[in-house]
Amino acid sequence: MESLYDVQQLLKQFGIYVYVGKRIYDIELMQIExxxxxxxxxxxxxTYMQGWHILKREHHIEESREGD
Structure with missing residues (x-):
């Protein structure tokens, strides 16, 4: 796993589809799932640790974007 898309595909394998409408909230919900x-x-x-690191990185990126 290397990207947020990969984490989404992993969750999808278990019937978990996440779309809240705001990317940062989607990431937070994916972390919970x-x-x-x-x-x-x-x-x-x-697998958990790989996904967790990707989500943590993406969350940080989104926080930086919102801070602008």
Whole structure:
């Protein structure tokens, strides 16, 4: 996994579609869903960590954009 799209595709495999309408909120909801999958032992720790890092990076980018 390398991008936000990859995380979306991972969630999609489990029937999780996220669209709130504002990108930063979408990212936050994806973080929650990813954590739930990990805590339910549906995905491996490595997959969770990769996704978490991508979402963290994207969230930071969105915060920077909103700060302008």
């Amino acid at each position: 990813l954590k739930n999958l990990y805590e339910s032992r549906v995905i491996e720790r490595d």
